[in-house]
Amino acid sequence: MRVAVFDAYGTLFDVGGALRAAAEAEPEAPWATDWAALARNWRQKQLEITWLRAVAGHHADFAQVTADALDWTLARAGLSDPDLRARLLDLYGRLPPYPEARAAVEAVAARGLPCAILTNATPAMVTGLLDASGLGPLFGEVLTVEEAGVFKPHPSVYALVTAHYGVAPDEVLFASANGWDAAGASGFGFQTAWINREGAPTDRLWAKPWRELSSLRGIAGLIG
Amino acid sequence: MRVAVFDAYGTLFDVGGALRAAAEAEPEAPWATDWAALARNWRQKQLEITWLRAVAGHHADFAQVTADALDWTLARAGLSDPDLRARLLDLYGRLPPYPEARAAVEAVAARGLPCAILTNATPAMVTGLLDASGLGPLFGEVLTVEEAGVFKPHPSVYALVTAHYGVAPDEVLFASANGWDAAGASGFGFQTAWINREGAPTDRLWAKPWRELSSLRGIAGLIG
Structure with a gap:
């Protein structure tokens, strides 16, 4: 080798680190007990988007894909909140x-x-x-x-x-x-x-x- | 148009139809109450495999992919059972x-x-x-x-x-x-x-x- x-x-x-840190900082938030499921869904959707874009030949960079996946995940959970979105993307940048x-x-x-x-x-x-x-x-x-x-x-x-x-x-x-x-x-x-x-x-x-x-x-x- | x-x-x-029918036929089976989650996981893994094979240029047909996804899903759930596998694939053929x-x-x-x-x-x-x-x-x-x-x-x-x-x-x-x-x-x-x-x-x-x-x-x- x-x-x-x-x-x-x-x-x-650790891709779960962003939601874990957000939940630790705000343990009373209604989503905090579900942080691990949100992290899994975000990751799953992020990967799906990378695969689908690769199959279809429509590349976008991983920053865009990560934000898109988060938007979908938060919308699905009824949590569309610009502050939470910004906090999670910031934390994702320093996993x-x-x-x-x-x-x-x-x-x-x-x-x-x-x-x-x-x-x-x-x-x-x-x-x-x-x-x-x-x-x-x-x-x-x-x-x-x-x-x-x-x-x-x-x-x-x-x-x-x-x-x-x-x-x-x-x-x-x-x-x-x-x-x-x-x-x-x-x-x-x-x-x-x-x-x-x-x-x-x-x-x-x-x-x-x-x-x-x-x-x-x-x-x-x-x-x- | x-x-x-x-x-x-x-x-x-209805892609959930195979597990629903299997659970109805065998309501006492330990997995029967979880049939919907198993169906979701099977479907998700099946789609993942199609996307990944398309990205990497390693095609296999959908019958193979469907069986592979079921094998993974049953293994993950601790349910690797040739009879259950055969029953579900048969039901999947007549959704x-x-x-x-x-x-x-x-x-x-x-x-x-x-x-x-x-x-x-x-x-x-x-x-x-x-x-x-x-x-x-x-x-x-x-x-x-x-x-x-x-x-x-x-x-x-x-x-x-x-x-x-x-x-x-x-x-x-x-x-x-x-x-x-x-x-x-x-x-x-x-x-x-x-x-x-x-x-x-x-x-x-x-x-x-x-x-x-x-x-x-x-x-x-x-x-x-």
């Missing part, structure tokens, strides 16, 4: 990393592999996450779908890695907590670790992940 | 039509428009639905994604209609209960009626439906 590539949302950064993320990436780097991020996000969104979390210095490169003009799991997104580093697909260690992203990366030829945080069944797609872990802990141990 | 085209699953046929479907399509035909189906299904799946429901004689044509080799909302699927009938997109009246399908069809240029059975917010995608109805009732009234 010659490079280690990490997905961002759900893998390094917390998972507790093990820093040490796991450091351990990979200590094995001599350059580390990169490959994400659906816009460059500005990634910069915001890395600045807020302090994880920026761990990554030598941030590759975003904006360079491909289409969302994951389109193969041209995974090809950004092989083109940038001049490596073969099977020289890439790729980590994603998103089963569909792991399938896309595996189908492209990456050595893929699916970070199965929720103990979900393996996705029935066109390729299986190479390895499965319950968190990023242990990722460095996969380097042969 | 020169042709009326109907989506099948969710629009003419009930919505109560208003026949009269609504007949009313469109009475306005002089040829009626067709455009569906993600395989030809064999549609034949099964039409035979079981007796709705077959209402439709002069059944167009399936198998002719395009990719799932909705890829534009080449909607183009099957314009190519087959030799019409312009805006001469097509298209009805779908799936908001994302309505967006795909609208973006292609069809006059699209979104059958919003659940009172959901409009999808935040690249195109809005032309009209919105709460069921197929009234669809003939949209013909100018």
